[in-house]
Amino acid sequence: MRLSYPSNVKVVKVPCTGRVDVLLILRAFESGVDGVYVAGCLEGECHFLRGNLRARRRVEYVKGLLEEVGLGGDRLEMFNMSASQGQRFAQFAQEMTERIRLLGPLPVRKAPGNG
């Protein structure tokens, strides 16, 4: 298909979205990324049965945490697509990039001495 998607998207491979842990998402934000989206298989088609459903619940939980700390839950999203839907992969990458552009960079200000 030779589809292109925004080069700002960094793909982190996991064996199943069920591997995506609350701390994994939080650490991504701590490392300075402006947004995170989890790309899981279509609901009902998880090779491990419920991995993508669990990931969605965790994403919802972390959205709440991001709201609590004042960064906003919109910086995190879960999308579903099958391995053969390259078109959707590129489309979601585009959609999420546009959403994050509108939200702007993560509102993190540098302070001296912060590790």
Next chain:
Amino acid sequence: MIVGNRKDFGEILEKLGPARRVLVLGCNECVTVCGAGGEREVGVLASELRLCWKKEGETFDVKEHTLERQCDYEYIDQIRGFVNDYDVILSMACGAGVQYVAETYKTKLVLPAVNTTFLGVTIEQGVWSERCQGCGACILDMTAGVCPIARCAKSLLNGPCGGSSGGKCEIDNELDCAWQLIVDRLKEAGRMDRYEEILPVKDWRTGRDGGPRRRVREDMRL
């Protein structure tokens, strides 16, 4: 196990006030199992604090540390080497742990990050339910293994009351009536003769009515 619930982030932040050197202290026991204050929850809370303070452009030092237990001195003592590098200890243990840490480090401000809620069991992954109130005088032999003190909204010793309907309690239609459960189990076990027996008024002196409790086993003392 002791079941707790993490406090809202806003409340924790408010209690912290201007303190920015924070030791987030977890406990590897009950609060780990009920997802309230173990190593992972320490990681989540510490991450939230860092993200929040980075957003505000503040200088901070958040340390994550989890002890085997916070209800035994020898474990609490393990943080002695670095505890003074922090303004506040944010304890994610149950109320017992928070207090013992505060007793150990008398000059330190120790804040609770968890609301301790009940003694209970894991119903399924992510769901916990109350089973015991630590009344100090167990009557489970008389009640077919179902505690009416903890599980009946009125703690009735001879029930059910008129609020029991379809096996559920009037305070919540999803809550099982403890006395319905007791009667069902007595029937199943062919022990309904026990139900004929009236349980006497409970002596609450072994419970909280007798004041704070203490247990001593002389043969174990050093």
